[in-house]
Amino acid sequence: MNNRVLLIIDVQNEYLDGCLPIVDSSISLPLIHQSIRIANAHQIPVVVVQHVSEVGEIEPSAFVPDSHEVEVEKIVQLLPHNLLIQKHKPSCFHNTPLESFLMDIGCNTVVIAGYMTHMCCDTTAREAFHKGYQVEFLKDATGTVNLTTPLGTIDSRSLHETVLKVQSSMFSKVLSVGEWEKSL
Template sequence: MNRALIVIDVQKEYFTGKLPVTYPHGTLNNILNCMNAARRRGIPIILVQHTNPYKNAATFVKGSDGWEILPEVLNKNHDYLVEKNFPGSFTGTDLESWLQNNNINTVTISGYMTQMCCDTTARQGYHRGFKVEFLSDSTGTLNVSNYAGTVTDEELHRSILVTHAMRFSNVLTTNDWIKRLGE
Protein backbone atom coordinates (compact mmCIF):
# COMPACT_ATOMS: atom_id res chain seq x y z
CA MET A 1 0.00 0.00 0.00
CA ASN A 2 1.43 3.34 -1.05
CA ARG A 3 -0.28 6.08 0.89
CA ALA A 4 -0.07 9.82 1.20
CA LEU A 5 -1.23 11.91 4.14
CA ILE A 6 -3.38 14.82 2.97
CA VAL A 7 -3.52 17.69 5.48
CA ILE A 8 -6.44 19.86 4.40
CA ASP A 9 -6.85 23.56 5.18
CA VAL A 10 -5.11 23.78 8.54
CA GLN A 11 -5.34 27.54 8.19
CA LYS A 12 -5.62 30.34 10.73
CA GLU A 13 -9.26 31.00 9.72
CA TYR A 14 -10.19 27.88 11.70
CA PHE A 15 -8.33 28.99 14.82
CA THR A 16 -8.32 32.77 15.07
CA GLY A 17 -10.70 33.71 12.26
CA LYS A 18 -14.41 33.64 11.56
CA LEU A 19 -14.78 29.83 11.50
CA PRO A 20 -13.25 28.44 14.72
CA VAL A 21 -13.27 24.64 14.80
CA THR A 22 -14.82 23.38 18.02
CA TYR A 23 -15.08 19.57 17.70
CA PRO A 24 -13.43 17.23 18.42
CA HIS A 25 -10.89 18.68 20.82
CA GLY A 26 -7.23 18.03 20.13
CA THR A 27 -7.40 17.77 16.35
CA LEU A 28 -4.37 19.95 15.74
CA ASN A 29 -2.16 17.85 18.01
CA ASN A 30 -3.45 14.73 16.27
CA ILE A 31 -2.68 16.19 12.85
CA LEU A 32 0.86 17.06 13.98
CA ASN A 33 1.27 13.51 15.36
CA CYS A 34 0.13 12.11 12.00
CA MET A 35 2.60 14.29 10.16
CA ASN A 36 5.41 13.13 12.46
CA ALA A 37 4.47 9.47 12.01
CA ALA A 38 4.17 9.87 8.24
CA ARG A 39 7.60 11.50 8.04
CA ARG A 40 9.19 8.71 10.11
CA ARG A 41 7.66 6.09 7.78
CA GLY A 42 8.51 7.90 4.53
CA ILE A 43 4.87 8.60 3.69
CA PRO A 44 4.44 11.69 1.50
CA ILE A 45 2.68 14.62 3.16
CA ILE A 46 0.53 16.89 1.05
CA LEU A 47 -0.63 20.23 2.45
CA VAL A 48 -3.79 21.72 0.99
CA GLN A 49 -4.56 25.42 1.28
CA HIS A 50 -7.95 26.90 0.47
CA THR A 51 -8.11 30.21 -1.36
CA ASN A 52 -11.46 31.92 -1.80
CA PRO A 53 -11.51 33.15 -5.42
CA TYR A 54 -14.53 35.42 -5.07
CA LYS A 55 -14.27 39.19 -4.99
CA ASN A 56 -15.16 40.65 -1.58
CA ALA A 57 -14.85 37.23 0.10
CA ALA A 58 -15.07 37.26 3.90
CA THR A 59 -12.81 34.26 4.53
CA PHE A 60 -9.71 32.60 3.04
CA VAL A 61 -8.67 35.68 1.08
CA LYS A 62 -5.24 35.05 -0.42
CA GLY A 63 -2.58 36.88 1.55
CA SER A 64 -4.82 37.52 4.57
CA ASP A 65 -3.97 36.29 8.05
CA GLY A 66 -6.84 33.77 8.00
CA TRP A 67 -5.59 32.32 4.71
CA GLU A 68 -2.20 31.37 6.16
CA ILE A 69 -1.46 27.77 7.05
CA LEU A 70 -0.63 27.41 10.74
CA PRO A 71 3.16 27.73 11.13
CA GLU A 72 3.44 24.52 13.15
CA VAL A 73 2.05 22.66 10.11
CA LEU A 74 3.69 24.67 7.34
CA ASN A 75 7.13 24.47 8.96
CA LYS A 76 7.05 20.67 9.10
CA ASN A 77 8.61 18.89 6.19
CA HIS A 78 6.01 18.25 3.52
CA ASP A 79 6.27 16.95 -0.01
CA TYR A 80 3.73 19.00 -1.89
CA LEU A 81 1.44 22.01 -1.47
CA VAL A 82 -1.89 22.20 -3.29
CA GLU A 83 -3.81 25.47 -3.53
CA LYS A 84 -7.51 24.91 -4.14
CA ASN A 85 -10.54 27.12 -4.74
CA PHE A 86 -13.31 24.58 -4.12
CA PRO A 87 -14.10 22.17 -1.27
CA GLY A 88 -12.63 19.20 -3.13
CA SER A 89 -8.84 19.07 -3.22
CA PHE A 90 -8.96 17.35 -6.62
CA THR A 91 -11.10 20.04 -8.32
CA GLY A 92 -9.05 22.37 -10.48
CA THR A 93 -5.73 21.13 -9.06
CA ASP A 94 -3.04 18.69 -10.10
CA LEU A 95 -3.43 16.55 -6.96
CA GLU A 96 -4.58 13.47 -8.85
CA SER A 97 -1.66 13.54 -11.29
CA TRP A 98 0.80 14.12 -8.42
CA LEU A 99 -0.59 11.08 -6.59
CA GLN A 100 -0.46 8.95 -9.73
CA ASN A 101 3.06 10.09 -10.61
CA ASN A 102 4.15 9.04 -7.11
CA ASN A 103 2.39 5.65 -7.30
CA ILE A 104 0.01 6.50 -4.46
CA ASN A 105 -3.06 4.26 -4.19
CA THR A 106 -4.28 5.26 -0.70
CA VAL A 107 -5.02 8.74 0.64
CA THR A 108 -5.34 9.53 4.32
CA ILE A 109 -7.61 12.49 5.09
CA SER A 110 -6.95 14.93 7.92
CA GLY A 111 -7.76 18.60 8.45
CA TYR A 112 -10.78 20.87 8.24
CA MET A 113 -13.74 20.88 7.98
CA THR A 114 -15.06 17.37 8.35
CA GLN A 115 -18.28 17.92 6.40
CA MET A 116 -16.91 20.20 3.72
CA CYS A 117 -13.38 19.92 2.35
CA CYS A 118 -12.45 16.65 4.08
CA ASP A 119 -15.70 14.94 3.06
CA THR A 120 -15.53 16.22 -0.53
CA THR A 121 -11.87 15.30 -0.97
CA ALA A 122 -12.43 11.82 0.46
CA ARG A 123 -15.37 11.18 -1.87
CA GLN A 124 -13.44 12.52 -4.84
CA GLY A 125 -10.55 10.21 -3.99
CA TYR A 126 -12.88 7.22 -3.73
CA HIS A 127 -14.51 8.11 -7.06
CA ARG A 128 -11.05 8.25 -8.66
CA GLY A 129 -10.17 4.75 -7.46
CA PHE A 130 -8.04 5.58 -4.43
CA LYS A 131 -8.45 3.75 -1.14
CA VAL A 132 -9.40 6.34 1.46
CA GLU A 133 -8.59 6.50 5.17
CA PHE A 134 -10.53 9.17 7.08
CA LEU A 135 -9.06 10.14 10.45
CA SER A 136 -11.91 10.68 12.89
CA ASP A 137 -9.97 12.71 15.44
CA SER A 138 -7.65 14.48 13.00
CA THR A 139 -10.57 16.15 11.24
CA GLY A 140 -12.84 18.72 12.82
CA THR A 141 -15.81 20.99 12.47
CA LEU A 142 -18.04 23.54 14.19
CA ASN A 143 -21.72 24.16 14.92
CA VAL A 144 -23.64 25.05 11.78
CA SER A 145 -26.84 27.04 11.52
CA ASN A 146 -28.43 28.26 8.30
CA TYR A 147 -31.80 28.50 6.58
CA ALA A 148 -32.03 24.69 6.41
CA GLY A 149 -31.61 24.21 10.14
CA THR A 150 -29.10 23.83 12.93
CA VAL A 151 -26.71 21.01 13.70
CA THR A 152 -24.17 20.71 16.50
CA ASP A 153 -20.51 20.17 15.80
CA GLU A 154 -20.62 16.70 17.35
CA GLU A 155 -23.72 15.60 15.40
CA LEU A 156 -22.30 16.90 12.14
CA HIS A 157 -18.91 15.27 12.66
CA ARG A 158 -20.41 11.92 13.69
CA SER A 159 -22.83 11.90 10.74
CA ILE A 160 -20.01 12.37 8.24
CA LEU A 161 -17.92 9.62 9.86
CA VAL A 162 -20.83 7.19 9.81
CA THR A 163 -21.56 8.01 6.18
CA HIS A 164 -17.94 7.49 5.19
CA ALA A 165 -17.76 4.17 7.01
CA MET A 166 -20.74 2.97 4.97
CA ARG A 167 -18.86 3.06 1.67
CA PHE A 168 -16.31 5.74 0.95
CA SER A 169 -13.59 5.45 3.59
CA ASN A 170 -11.98 3.38 6.25
CA VAL A 171 -12.63 5.56 9.32
CA LEU A 172 -9.81 5.34 11.85
CA THR A 173 -8.57 7.18 14.92
CA THR A 174 -5.16 8.77 14.75
CA ASN A 175 -3.72 6.16 17.14
CA ASP A 176 -5.14 3.27 15.11
CA TRP A 177 -3.74 4.78 11.90
CA ILE A 178 -0.29 5.21 13.45
CA LYS A 179 -0.39 1.60 14.73
CA ARG A 180 -1.17 0.43 11.18
CA LEU A 181 1.98 2.15 10.03
CA GLY A 182 3.93 -0.14 12.33
CA GLU A 183 4.81 2.55 14.83
Template sequence: MKRALVVIDVQNEYVTGGLQIGYPDPALSLANIGAAMDAATREGIPVVVVQHVAPAGAPLFGRDGHGFALHEVVASRPRDHLVEKTLPSSFAGTDFGDWLERQGIDTLTIVGYMTQTCDESTARAAVHRGYSVEMLSDATGTIPMSNRVGTLSAAEVHHAILVVMQSFFAAVSTTAEWIEAARTKSSLGRPDFAAATDAGQL
Protein backbone atom coordinates in the same frame (compact mmCIF):
# COMPACT_ATOMS: atom_id res chain seq x y z
CA MET B 1 -0.46 -0.19 -0.39
CA LYS B 2 1.15 3.20 -0.91
CA ARG B 3 -0.30 5.89 1.30
CA ALA B 4 -0.19 9.66 1.16
CA LEU B 5 -1.20 11.81 4.12
CA VAL B 6 -3.42 14.64 2.90
CA VAL B 7 -3.51 17.59 5.30
CA ILE B 8 -6.47 19.73 4.25
CA ASP B 9 -6.90 23.43 5.05
CA VAL B 10 -5.18 23.56 8.43
CA GLN B 11 -5.16 27.33 8.25
CA ASN B 12 -5.51 30.12 10.77
CA GLU B 13 -9.08 30.79 9.59
CA TYR B 14 -10.18 27.65 11.44
CA VAL B 15 -8.28 28.36 14.65
CA THR B 16 -8.19 32.12 15.25
CA GLY B 17 -10.24 33.40 12.31
CA GLY B 18 -13.87 33.53 11.25
CA LEU B 19 -14.55 29.78 11.11
CA GLN B 20 -13.23 28.51 14.42
CA ILE B 21 -13.55 24.74 14.76
CA GLY B 22 -16.07 23.70 17.42
CA TYR B 23 -15.63 19.92 17.55
CA PRO B 24 -13.44 18.13 18.34
CA ASP B 25 -11.51 20.66 20.40
CA PRO B 26 -9.02 22.16 17.93
CA ALA B 27 -6.24 21.72 20.48
CA LEU B 28 -6.85 17.97 20.17
CA SER B 29 -7.18 17.86 16.39
CA LEU B 30 -4.12 20.06 15.86
CA ALA B 31 -2.03 17.87 18.13
CA ASN B 32 -3.17 14.78 16.23
CA ILE B 33 -2.52 16.40 12.86
CA GLY B 34 1.01 17.14 13.99
CA ALA B 35 1.42 13.57 15.26
CA ALA B 36 0.15 12.13 11.98
CA MET B 37 2.54 14.33 9.98
CA ASP B 38 5.45 13.27 12.18
CA ALA B 39 4.54 9.60 11.79
CA ALA B 40 4.19 9.96 8.02
CA THR B 41 7.65 11.53 7.77
CA ARG B 42 9.08 8.80 9.98
CA GLU B 43 7.52 6.03 7.90
CA GLY B 44 8.33 7.52 4.49
CA ILE B 45 4.68 8.36 3.69
CA PRO B 46 4.42 11.44 1.43
CA VAL B 47 2.68 14.44 2.98
CA VAL B 48 0.48 16.64 0.81
CA VAL B 49 -0.59 19.95 2.34
CA VAL B 50 -3.72 21.54 0.86
CA GLN B 51 -4.44 25.25 1.33
CA HIS B 52 -7.72 26.95 0.49
CA VAL B 53 -7.39 30.36 -1.15
CA ALA B 54 -9.75 33.22 -1.98
CA PRO B 55 -8.92 36.49 -3.72
CA ALA B 56 -7.16 39.22 -1.75
CA GLY B 57 -9.67 41.15 0.35
CA ALA B 58 -12.11 38.25 0.70
CA PRO B 59 -13.59 37.94 4.21
CA LEU B 60 -12.47 34.30 4.53
CA PHE B 61 -9.21 32.79 3.24
CA GLY B 62 -8.24 35.99 1.41
CA ARG B 63 -4.73 35.51 0.07
CA ASP B 64 -3.55 38.69 1.79
CA GLY B 65 -5.08 37.83 5.18
CA HIS B 66 -3.93 36.07 8.33
CA GLY B 67 -6.65 33.44 7.96
CA PHE B 68 -5.16 32.16 4.69
CA ALA B 69 -1.82 31.25 6.26
CA LEU B 70 -1.11 27.67 7.24
CA HIS B 71 -1.33 27.08 10.98
CA GLU B 72 2.06 26.74 12.64
CA VAL B 73 1.44 23.04 13.39
CA VAL B 74 1.54 22.41 9.64
CA ALA B 75 3.77 25.25 8.49
CA SER B 76 6.57 24.12 10.80
CA ARG B 77 6.64 20.54 9.49
CA PRO B 78 8.06 19.11 6.26
CA ARG B 79 5.81 18.36 3.31
CA ASP B 80 6.28 16.77 -0.09
CA HIS B 81 3.75 18.77 -2.09
CA LEU B 82 1.59 21.87 -1.65
CA VAL B 83 -1.79 22.24 -3.35
CA GLU B 84 -3.77 25.48 -3.51
CA LYS B 85 -7.47 25.05 -4.16
CA THR B 86 -10.53 27.26 -4.57
CA LEU B 87 -13.24 24.58 -4.30
CA PRO B 88 -13.99 21.98 -1.61
CA SER B 89 -12.41 19.00 -3.37
CA SER B 90 -8.63 18.94 -3.39
CA PHE B 91 -8.84 17.49 -6.91
CA ALA B 92 -10.90 20.31 -8.45
CA GLY B 93 -8.81 22.61 -10.61
CA THR B 94 -5.49 21.51 -9.08
CA ASP B 95 -2.52 19.27 -9.89
CA PHE B 96 -3.35 16.99 -6.95
CA GLY B 97 -4.55 14.03 -9.01
CA ASP B 98 -1.60 14.21 -11.42
CA TRP B 99 0.87 14.35 -8.51
CA LEU B 100 -0.69 11.32 -6.81
CA GLU B 101 -0.55 9.36 -10.05
CA ARG B 102 3.12 10.19 -10.60
CA GLN B 103 3.92 9.01 -7.07
CA GLY B 104 2.03 5.74 -7.47
CA ILE B 105 -0.24 6.50 -4.51
CA ASP B 106 -3.27 4.25 -4.04
CA THR B 107 -4.46 5.19 -0.52
CA LEU B 108 -5.22 8.66 0.83
CA THR B 109 -5.32 9.43 4.55
CA ILE B 110 -7.31 12.61 5.17
CA VAL B 111 -6.85 14.98 8.11
CA GLY B 112 -7.77 18.64 8.52
CA TYR B 113 -10.83 20.80 8.09
CA MET B 114 -13.76 20.76 7.69
CA THR B 115 -15.20 17.28 8.07
CA GLN B 116 -18.32 17.84 5.97
CA THR B 117 -16.93 20.08 3.25
CA CYS B 118 -13.36 19.79 2.02
CA ASP B 119 -12.58 16.51 3.81
CA GLU B 120 -15.74 14.80 2.61
CA SER B 121 -15.54 16.25 -0.91
CA THR B 122 -11.96 15.09 -1.29
CA ALA B 123 -12.81 11.62 0.04
CA ARG B 124 -15.72 11.17 -2.34
CA ALA B 125 -13.72 12.43 -5.32
CA ALA B 126 -10.87 10.08 -4.41
CA VAL B 127 -13.16 7.05 -4.28
CA HIS B 128 -14.58 7.97 -7.67
CA ARG B 129 -11.01 7.95 -9.01
CA GLY B 130 -10.27 4.51 -7.61
CA TYR B 131 -8.35 5.40 -4.45
CA SER B 132 -8.80 3.81 -1.06
CA VAL B 133 -9.45 6.45 1.59
CA GLU B 134 -8.80 6.72 5.31
CA MET B 135 -10.09 9.51 7.54
CA LEU B 136 -8.84 10.26 11.05
CA SER B 137 -11.75 11.08 13.34
CA ASP B 138 -9.74 13.03 15.92
CA ALA B 139 -7.56 14.88 13.41
CA THR B 140 -10.51 16.44 11.57
CA GLY B 141 -13.20 18.81 12.79
CA THR B 142 -16.01 21.19 12.00
CA ILE B 143 -18.32 24.00 13.14
CA PRO B 144 -22.02 24.09 14.10
CA MET B 145 -24.39 24.58 11.18
CA SER B 146 -27.77 26.28 10.95
CA ASN B 147 -29.91 27.12 7.93
CA ARG B 148 -33.53 26.94 6.77
CA VAL B 149 -33.41 23.14 6.93
CA GLY B 150 -32.37 22.90 10.55
CA THR B 151 -29.65 23.26 13.14
CA LEU B 152 -26.85 20.85 14.05
CA SER B 153 -24.11 21.12 16.63
CA ALA B 154 -20.53 20.71 15.50
CA ALA B 155 -20.42 17.30 17.18
CA GLU B 156 -23.58 16.19 15.36
CA VAL B 157 -22.22 17.27 11.98
CA HIS B 158 -18.86 15.61 12.64
CA HIS B 159 -20.26 12.29 13.83
CA ALA B 160 -22.88 12.07 11.08
CA ILE B 161 -20.33 12.60 8.33
CA LEU B 162 -17.94 10.04 9.83
CA VAL B 163 -20.75 7.46 9.97
CA VAL B 164 -21.48 8.11 6.28
CA MET B 165 -17.79 7.94 5.40
CA GLN B 166 -17.34 4.61 7.19
CA SER B 167 -20.40 3.19 5.44
CA PHE B 168 -18.87 3.47 1.96
CA PHE B 169 -16.22 6.10 1.32
CA ALA B 170 -13.47 5.81 3.93
CA ALA B 171 -12.04 3.68 6.70
CA VAL B 172 -12.42 5.89 9.77
CA SER B 173 -9.95 5.53 12.63
CA THR B 174 -8.27 7.45 15.41
CA THR B 175 -4.85 8.95 14.87
CA ALA B 176 -3.27 6.44 17.26
CA GLU B 177 -4.77 3.53 15.31
CA TRP B 178 -3.53 5.00 12.04
CA ILE B 179 -0.02 5.61 13.34
CA GLU B 180 0.20 1.94 14.33
CA ALA B 181 -1.14 0.86 10.93
CA ALA B 182 1.43 3.10 9.24
CA ARG B 183 4.20 1.64 11.37
CA THR B 184 3.22 -1.94 10.53
CA LYS B 185 2.28 -1.07 6.96
CA SER B 186 -1.15 -2.60 7.50
CA SER B 187 -4.61 -1.69 6.22
CA LEU B 188 -7.39 -0.18 8.27
CA GLY B 189 -9.83 -2.32 6.31
CA ARG B 190 -12.52 -1.21 3.92
CA PRO B 191 -16.01 0.18 4.53
CA ASP B 192 -18.84 -2.36 4.28
CA PHE B 193 -21.96 -0.70 2.90
CA ALA B 194 -24.14 -3.82 3.20
CA ALA B 195 -23.21 -4.26 6.86
CA ALA B 196 -23.80 -0.59 7.57
CA THR B 197 -27.26 -0.59 6.00
CA ASP B 198 -28.21 -3.86 7.70
CA ALA B 199 -27.22 -2.43 11.07
CA GLY B 200 -29.29 0.65 10.35
CA GLN B 201 -32.42 -1.50 10.07
CA LEU B 202 -32.11 -2.80 13.64
Protein backbone atom coordinates in the same frame (compact mmCIF):
# COMPACT_ATOMS: atom_id res chain seq x y z
CA MET C 1 1.26 -2.80 -0.07
CA ASN C 2 -0.44 0.57 0.25
CA ASN C 3 1.28 3.58 -1.21
CA ARG C 4 -0.29 6.28 0.90
CA VAL C 5 -0.32 10.05 0.78
CA LEU C 6 -1.42 12.07 3.81
CA LEU C 7 -3.55 15.09 2.89
CA ILE C 8 -3.55 17.90 5.45
CA ILE C 9 -6.63 19.81 4.35
CA ASP C 10 -7.16 23.49 5.16
CA VAL C 11 -5.42 23.67 8.54
CA GLN C 12 -5.42 27.44 8.37
CA ASN C 13 -5.72 30.35 10.76
CA GLU C 14 -9.29 31.00 9.53
CA TYR C 15 -10.34 27.90 11.47
CA LEU C 16 -8.22 28.66 14.53
CA ASP C 17 -8.61 32.39 15.19
CA GLY C 18 -10.71 33.57 12.26
CA CYS C 19 -14.42 33.74 11.52
CA LEU C 20 -14.92 29.93 11.27
CA PRO C 21 -13.62 28.48 14.56
CA ILE C 22 -13.33 24.70 14.61
CA VAL C 23 -14.89 23.30 17.77
CA ASP C 24 -12.32 21.46 19.90
CA SER C 25 -9.39 22.41 17.66
CA SER C 26 -7.22 22.16 20.79
CA ILE C 27 -7.83 18.40 20.54
CA SER C 28 -7.71 17.86 16.76
CA LEU C 29 -4.79 20.16 15.95
CA PRO C 30 -2.14 18.26 17.98
CA LEU C 31 -3.38 15.04 16.36
CA ILE C 32 -3.00 16.61 12.92
CA HIS C 33 0.59 17.49 13.85
CA GLN C 34 1.08 13.92 15.12
CA SER C 35 -0.27 12.46 11.86
CA ILE C 36 2.32 14.47 9.91
CA ARG C 37 5.12 13.21 12.19
CA ILE C 38 3.88 9.63 11.77
CA ALA C 39 3.77 10.01 7.99
CA ASN C 40 7.29 11.41 7.96
CA ALA C 41 8.55 8.56 10.14
CA HIS C 42 7.06 6.05 7.67
CA GLN C 43 8.19 7.89 4.51
CA ILE C 44 4.57 8.63 3.58
CA PRO C 45 4.38 11.77 1.44
CA VAL C 46 2.50 14.70 2.97
CA VAL C 47 0.49 17.16 0.91
CA VAL C 48 -0.63 20.37 2.62
CA VAL C 49 -3.72 21.93 1.07
CA GLN C 50 -4.62 25.59 1.48
CA HIS C 51 -8.03 27.02 0.62
CA VAL C 52 -8.00 30.51 -0.90
CA SER C 53 -11.21 32.37 -1.79
CA GLU C 54 -11.89 33.59 -5.27
CA VAL C 55 -13.82 36.72 -6.14
CA GLY C 56 -17.55 36.00 -6.15
CA GLU C 57 -17.58 33.19 -3.59
CA ILE C 58 -20.48 32.90 -1.14
CA GLU C 59 -18.34 33.79 1.90
CA PRO C 60 -15.85 36.37 0.58
CA SER C 61 -14.92 37.42 4.12
CA ALA C 62 -13.22 34.06 4.71
CA PHE C 63 -9.91 32.79 3.28
CA VAL C 64 -9.07 36.18 1.82
CA PRO C 65 -5.84 36.07 -0.21
CA ASP C 66 -2.77 37.52 1.51
CA SER C 67 -4.50 37.68 4.92
CA HIS C 68 -3.37 36.22 8.25
CA GLU C 69 -6.46 33.98 8.24
CA VAL C 70 -5.64 32.33 4.91
CA GLU C 71 -2.17 31.29 6.11
CA VAL C 72 -1.50 27.64 6.92
CA GLU C 73 -1.12 27.09 10.68
CA LYS C 74 2.46 27.72 11.79
CA ILE C 75 3.43 24.20 12.97
CA VAL C 76 1.94 22.60 9.85
CA GLN C 77 4.04 25.04 7.80
CA LEU C 78 7.18 24.00 9.70
CA LEU C 79 6.69 20.23 9.65
CA PRO C 80 8.20 18.51 6.60
CA HIS C 81 5.81 18.09 3.69
CA ASN C 82 6.25 17.19 0.04
CA LEU C 83 3.84 19.54 -1.64
CA LEU C 84 1.73 22.62 -0.87
CA ILE C 85 -1.26 23.17 -3.12
CA GLN C 86 -3.91 25.86 -3.19
CA LYS C 87 -7.53 25.13 -3.96
CA HIS C 88 -10.62 27.26 -4.49
CA LYS C 89 -13.39 24.64 -4.13
CA PRO C 90 -14.13 22.00 -1.47
CA SER C 91 -12.42 19.18 -3.40
CA CYS C 92 -8.63 19.00 -3.20
CA PHE C 93 -8.73 17.50 -6.70
CA HIS C 94 -10.58 20.35 -8.45
CA ASN C 95 -8.15 22.32 -10.67
CA THR C 96 -5.12 21.38 -8.56
CA PRO C 97 -2.01 19.27 -9.27
CA LEU C 98 -3.04 16.69 -6.63
CA GLU C 99 -4.07 13.88 -8.94
CA SER C 100 -0.94 14.24 -11.09
CA PHE C 101 1.19 14.08 -7.94
CA LEU C 102 -0.63 10.96 -6.72
CA MET C 103 -0.24 9.26 -10.09
CA ASP C 104 3.43 10.22 -10.38
CA ILE C 105 4.29 8.55 -7.08
CA GLY C 106 2.02 5.52 -7.55
CA CYS C 107 -0.34 6.36 -4.72
CA ASN C 108 -3.31 4.08 -4.18
CA THR C 109 -4.46 5.28 -0.72
CA VAL C 110 -5.37 8.81 0.33
CA VAL C 111 -5.35 9.62 4.04
CA ILE C 112 -7.60 12.49 5.13
CA ALA C 113 -6.80 14.89 7.99
CA GLY C 114 -7.75 18.52 8.54
CA TYR C 115 -10.75 20.82 8.39
CA MET C 116 -13.81 20.84 7.86
CA THR C 117 -15.05 17.28 8.25
CA HIS C 118 -18.38 17.92 6.54
CA MET C 119 -17.10 20.00 3.65
CA CYS C 120 -13.57 19.76 2.22
CA CYS C 121 -12.57 16.53 3.99
CA ASP C 122 -15.81 14.75 3.04
CA THR C 123 -15.80 16.07 -0.53
CA THR C 124 -12.17 15.09 -1.09
CA ALA C 125 -12.69 11.63 0.40
CA ARG C 126 -15.69 10.98 -1.83
CA GLU C 127 -13.90 12.19 -4.94
CA ALA C 128 -10.84 10.06 -4.10
CA PHE C 129 -13.12 7.04 -3.72
CA HIS C 130 -14.76 7.76 -7.08
CA LYS C 131 -11.33 8.07 -8.69
CA GLY C 132 -10.42 4.57 -7.46
CA TYR C 133 -8.28 5.39 -4.42
CA GLN C 134 -8.63 3.68 -1.08
CA VAL C 135 -9.39 6.27 1.57
CA GLU C 136 -8.41 6.38 5.23
CA PHE C 137 -10.21 9.11 7.20
CA LEU C 138 -8.59 10.14 10.48
CA LYS C 139 -11.56 10.74 12.76
CA ASP C 140 -9.66 12.52 15.55
CA ALA C 141 -7.40 14.54 13.23
CA THR C 142 -10.38 16.19 11.56
CA GLY C 143 -12.87 18.68 12.89
CA THR C 144 -15.68 21.01 12.01
CA VAL C 145 -17.83 23.94 13.11
CA ASN C 146 -21.32 24.37 14.53
CA LEU C 147 -23.32 24.77 11.33
CA THR C 148 -26.36 26.93 10.69
CA THR C 149 -28.03 26.83 7.29
CA PRO C 150 -31.48 27.88 6.01
CA LEU C 151 -32.65 24.35 6.94
CA GLY C 152 -31.52 24.59 10.55
CA THR C 153 -28.62 24.18 12.92
CA ILE C 154 -26.48 21.18 13.82
CA ASP C 155 -23.78 21.10 16.47
CA SER C 156 -20.23 20.25 15.44
CA ARG C 157 -20.08 16.91 17.26
CA SER C 158 -23.28 15.61 15.67
CA LEU C 159 -22.17 16.86 12.27
CA HIS C 160 -18.69 15.32 12.63
CA GLU C 161 -20.06 11.96 13.83
CA THR C 162 -22.67 11.85 11.06
CA VAL C 163 -20.07 12.45 8.36
CA LEU C 164 -17.82 9.77 9.87
CA LYS C 165 -20.69 7.27 9.86
CA VAL C 166 -21.49 8.05 6.21
CA GLN C 167 -17.80 7.85 5.26
CA SER C 168 -17.47 4.46 6.98
CA SER C 169 -20.57 3.13 5.21
CA MET C 170 -18.85 3.14 1.81
CA PHE C 171 -16.17 5.70 1.07
CA SER C 172 -13.49 5.41 3.75
CA LYS C 173 -11.90 3.32 6.41
CA VAL C 174 -12.39 5.57 9.46
CA LEU C 175 -9.55 5.36 11.99
CA SER C 176 -8.12 7.22 14.93
CA VAL C 177 -4.56 8.48 14.53
CA GLY C 178 -3.41 5.74 16.92
CA GLU C 179 -5.21 3.02 14.93
CA TRP C 180 -3.76 4.40 11.71
CA GLU C 181 -0.22 4.38 13.11
CA LYS C 182 -0.60 0.75 14.24
CA SER C 183 -1.80 -0.23 10.75
CA LEU C 184 1.35 1.05 9.04
